Amino acid sequence: MSIFEKYLSIWVALAMVAGIVMGNTTPALVDAIAAAEVASVNLVVAALIWAMVYPMMIGVNPASLKNVARQPKGLAITLVVNWLIKPFTMAALGVLFFEVVFAPFLQPADAQQYIAGLILLGAAPCTAMVFVWSQLTRGDESYTLLQVSVNDLIMVFAFAPIVAFLLGVTDIDVPWSTLILSAVLFVALPLAAGLWTRGRLGSEDRIAGFLARIKPLSVIALIATVAILFGLQGNVILDRPAVIAMIAVPILIQSYGIFFLAYGAAYALRVPHRIAAPCALIGTSNFFELAVAVAISLFGLNSGAALATVVGVLVEVPVMLTLVAFANRTRARFDPELQNPKAA
Numbered sequence: 001m002s003i004f005e006k007y008l009s010i011w012v013a014l015a016m017v018a019g020i021v022m023g024n025t026t027p028a029l030v031d032a033i034a035a036a037e038v039a040s041v042n043l044v045v046a047a048l049i050w051a052m053v054y055p056m057m058i059g060v061n062p063a064s065l066k067n068v069a070r071q072p073k074g075l076a077i078t079l080v081v082n083w084l085i086k087p088f089t090m091a092a093l094g095v096l097f098f099e100v101v102f103a104p105f106l107q108p109a110d111a112q113q114y115i116a117g118l119i120l121l122g123a124a125p126c127t128a129m130v131f132v133w134s135q136l137t138r139g140d141e142s143y144t145l146l147q148v149s150v151n152d153l154i155m156v157f158a159f160a161p162i163v164a165f166l167l168g169v170t171d172i173d174v175p176w177s178t179l180i181l182s183a184v185l186f187v188a189l190p191l192a193a194g195l196w197t198r199g200r201l202g203s204e205d206r207i208a209g210f211l212a213r214i215k216p217l218s219v220i221a222l223i224a225t226v227a228i229l230f231g232l233q234g235n236v237i238l239d240r241p242a243v244i245a246m247i248a249v250p251i252l253i254q255s256y257g258i259f260f261l262a263y264g265a266a267y268a269l270r271v272p273h274r275i276a277a278p279c280a281l282i283g284t285s286n287f288f289e290l291a292v293a294v295a296i297s298l299f300g301l302n303s304g305a306a307l308a309t310v311v312g313v314l315v316e317v318p319v320m321l322t323l324v325a326f327a328n329r330t331r332a333r334f335d336p337e338l339q340n341p342k343a344a
Helices: 008-025 027-035 043-058 062-070 072-101 108-122 129-136 141-167 176-201 204-232 234-239 241-268 273-284 288-299 304-329
Strands: none
Touching: 008 027, 008 204, 008 234, 008 304, 027 204, 043 129, 043 141, 043 176, 043 204, 072 108, 072 141, 072 241, 072 273, 108 141, 108 241, 108 288, 108 304, 129 141, 129 204, 129 273, 129 304, 141 176, 141 273, 141 288, 176 204, 176 288, 204 234, 204 304, 234 241, 234 304, 241 273, 241 304, 273 304, 288 304
């Protein structure tokens, strides 16, 4: 591993600190980055995510796409967890913590706002960053693409009804521009670029060599993304640390709970690790652009709901890195031949 990959957790921690410092010492720079936004998608962050996704898309072999249907269990786990479990457990945790555990410390109106924000996060599974987490766990590129594509298609039809049911709000204006732009930026364009690159490189050896050269750039883009995300919210973190911590608690429980539920199901069903890890991580991660956009449109820019979705952004990367590390350490449990190389 490169020095960036070997000490990734340290670099991310430093990026978080650097981001908070940047957000509080260079507000003009942060405002300029924040202003580069189209349809609630920050273009600076989008470019960095694109840089992270592109290497994995190079690994997508069109010839292998026809074989993904032979492993339906991973896709089934993803869809059941994302759409039949995750939104409802997130709502239940929100009610538990903000109507019971933290109720003495909050105004009832604020508590309801935080619950609403958590529900929006729970109903918006990840679109882009899952490619990064899949790459870090050596996931199957073609299968991950299938999972994300099917998940996005279901999101178009299921997001609004689920949110309407859980919030009791019927006039939800789904930001279609955010959904479409995200799909184009984080799936369609990187895939097209990856397939074009494969064609230009030709042989698998040249493809592997090229990926080895650009992989450090992908990790650097991840670190830069963390710094910017924390920079954009640096003042909020320092101004309202207690509220941030309270909102983070149910998000942390939900994230780890969903991961281990999906990962455990994959293990029980004997799903190969290259599929099991991404199928667990896609439900754990969130489509925060969509959640933030809907929170702002429904409740306002300075609402508690919008704040809760932002906390989801801040919590996600550190949490996902711990789960990536766990998935990598447990790879041999899914693939027994790794425990006995002579038998492979």
